[in-house]
Amino acid sequence: MKTRSMGSGDVDWQEDKSRVRTGAAPHILASFRNAVLSWLDLKNKKHIAKQLRQFAWDKTLTIALVTEPV
Numbered sequence: 245m246k247t248r249s250m251g252s253g254d255v256d257w258q259e260d261k262s263r264v265r266t267g268a269a270p271h272i273l274a275s276f277r278n279a280v281l282s283w284l285d286l287k288n289k290k291h292i293a294k295q296l297r298q299f300a301w302d303k304t305l306t307i308a309l310v311t312e313p314v
Contacts, residue, residue: 287312 264270281292287309289295299306 264273
């Protein structure tokens with residue numbers, strides 16, 4: 245069974261292109277991805293891929309979302 249966080253890794257985060265393969269780095273990146281996805285769920289954000297593109301394009305959007313109360 246694939247969850248939303250598992251299915252979005254290859255597409256949204258382009259994990260297949262990652263060159264991180266050794267040590268704790270893959271685990272740390274996966275933990276970071278899961279934390280971000282959980283945080284977006286907490287904020288009731290939908291369309292994760294669209295949100296990630298918007299955050300990458302407009303940093304003020306990211307700052308506004310991070311600083312808004314839960």
